[in-house]
Amino acid sequence: MAHSNGPTTQIAHVYRGTFIHSTHQTALQLLEDTLLGVDEDGKIAFIGKGAELDRLSKRFGFSPSEVTQLAQHEFFMPGLVDTHIHAPQYSYTGTALDMPLLQWLNTYTFPVESCFKDLEVAQRVYSQVVKRTLRNGTTTACYFATIHTDASLLLGKIANDFGQRALVGKVCMDRNNSVKHYKETNQESQEETCRFIAELLNKKYPLVRPVVTPRFALSCTGALLGQLGAIAKNNNLHIQSHISENVEEIKLVKELFPESKSYTDVYHKHNLLTDKTVMAHGCYLSDEELALFRETGASLSHCPNSNISLCSGMLDVRNVLKHKVKLGLGTDVAGGYSASMLDAVRRTLDTSKILTIQNPEHDTLTFEEVFRLATLGGSQALSLDDQTGNFEVGKDFDALRVNVAAPGGPIDMVQCEGPKIILEKFLNLGDDRNIVEVFVAGRKVVPFAE
Numbered sequence: 444m445a446h447s448n449g450p451t452t453q454i455a456h457v458y459r460g461t462f463i464h465s466t467h468q469t470a471l472q473l474l475e476d477t478l479l480g481v482d483e484d485g486k487i488a489f490i491g492k493g494a495e496l497d498r499l500s501k502r503f504g505f506s507p508s509e510v511t512q513l514a515q516h517e518f519f520m521p522g523l524v525d526t527h528i529h530a531p532q533y534s535y536t537g538t539a540l541d542m543p544l545l546q547w548l549n550t551y552t553f554p555v556e557s558c559f560k561d562l563e564v565a566q567r568v569y570s571q572v573v574k575r576t577l578r579n580g581t582t583t584a585c586y587f588a589t590i591h592t593d594a595s596l597l598l599g600k601i602a603n604d605f606g607q608r609a610l611v612g613k614v615c616m617d618r619n620n621s622v623k624h625y626k627e628t629n630q631e632s633q634e635e636t637c638r639f640i641a642e643l644l645n646k647k648y649p650l651v652r653p654v655v656t657p658r659f660a661l662s663c664t665g666a667l668l669g670q671l672g673a674i675a676k677n678n679n680l681h682i683q684s685h686i687s688e689n690v691e692e693i694k695l696v697k698e699l700f701p702e703s704k705s706y707t708d709v710y711h712k713h714n715l716l717t718d719k720t721v722m723a724h725g726c727y728l729s730d731e732e733l734a735l736f737r738e739t740g741a742s743l744s745h746c747p748n749s750n751i752s753l754c755s756g757m758l759d760v761r762n763v764l765k766h767k768v769k770l771g772l773g774t775d776v777a778g779g780y781s782a783s784m785l786d787a788v789r790r791t792l793d794t795s796k797i798l799t800i801q802n803p804e805h806d807t808l809t810f811e812e813v814f815r816l817a818t819l820g821g822s823q824a825l826s827l828d829d830q831t832g833n834f835e836v837g838k839d840f841d842a843l844r845v846n847v848a849a850p851g852g853p854i855d856m857v858q859c860e861g862p863k864i865i866l867e868k869f870l871n872l873g874d875d876r877n878i879v880e881v882f883v884a885g886r887k888v889v890p891f892a893e
């Protein structure tokens with residue numbers, strides 16, 4: 444068993460039952476009859492076998508009668524990591540999926556996002572999206588907000604209030620000719636980004652951090668991209684944007700940035716590819732571009748629902764993994780119509796199977812691999828894998844307590860099944876009715892406190 448060098452803080456909770464997670468070596472590790480202790484800081488203090496109860500209780504100073512025992516159809520898994528989601532777009536999720544990307548942005552997205560200048564709108568929608576994603580097991584979310592600084596700060600506050608781990612980005616765009624009132628001047632974008640970062644950091648929210656967010660190359664001048672690269676570097680911050688999502692977009696990027704060798708090179712030239720960068724999509728990246736991701740440590744967020752819903756393209760995840768580029772999954776609400784990461788898992792598997800239909804040589808992803816991408820992979824893509832992503836001593840306890848046989852839930856258990864089958868059923872058939880409790884950094888955040 445793994446353990447720290449002795450209890451430094453008090454044990455707050457001990458759970459006993461099945462734990463399922465991924466490691467770097469294995470996509471699926473099933474830990475049956477396991478004891479896991481969480482300390483008062485919300486960190487995993489020990490993981491051991493059920494048979495070691497007496498020894499562990501003495502060593503870590505807890506009473507065996509305080510252990511919470513999981514039921515037969517229950518298990519713990521790591522919290523889901525949504526590496527790409529647009530919080531304001533939650534207001535029209537499930538609709539407006541009848542256009543390709545650039546027309547979709549002009550027709551639906553920009554007019555809706557411009558309304559978030561109004562803090563009442565932001566309060567309402569941002570509370571809904573944080574609650575909905577938490578209920579669906581998203582313990583970590585990497586959010587795009589809008590260009591509005593105060594509304595973006597409000598999103599950070601709401602995530603903190605509900606206890607979600609979040610990266611929050613105030614969107615930057617000093618180029619937008621379609622919806623004229625939804626853009627900033629270069630100076631505004633820079634100054635407001637600095638104000639956003641300073642004010643959000645000043646709140647000292649333990650789990651919420653700012654992320655530098657150029658919307659994408661088409662909506663930013665080269666000057667702004669360079670300034671944002673410098674701001675991220677000077678403050679050692681995360682960076683997020685979009686890349687190589689749609690063929691028409693790629694063509695326009697080439698026209699706007701003729702001096703760059705590729706779309707990836709546009710960001711690289713402006714110092715926006717670092718080991719804390721996550722780029723959404725990447726459907727059409729060349730092997731050369733993937734090599735640049737690998738070299739810089741930048742990662743990709745695979746958003747299959749969005750890629751299919753907007754007819755953007757299909758990312759070959761297997762090829763990305765072969766290039767040893769870090770990759771997580773994203774819902775990309777509202778280009779993706781579901782805010783649930785379970786949907787992202789299913790669409791990732793579907794996309795991989797479609798690639799196999801098109802080319803039988805394609806090495807289809809397994810559900811175990813996709814489970815890892817949705818948890819540990821996401822934490823790596825966001826460079827948060829020292830804090831979350833799986834069950835390791837010293838990491839924060841970010842976890843879902845899943846009951847596949849939850850009363851009134853979507854899954855009928857016909858017979859007693861082992862943990863691997865139970866997990867597969869949950870990933871393919873489950874929903875928030877099966878997610879009976881959600882923990883972030885040891886704190887129970889679902890069911891919501893009244």
Ligand SMILES: [Zn+2]
Pocket residue numbers: 527529685723775778
């Ligand atoms: Zn997006």
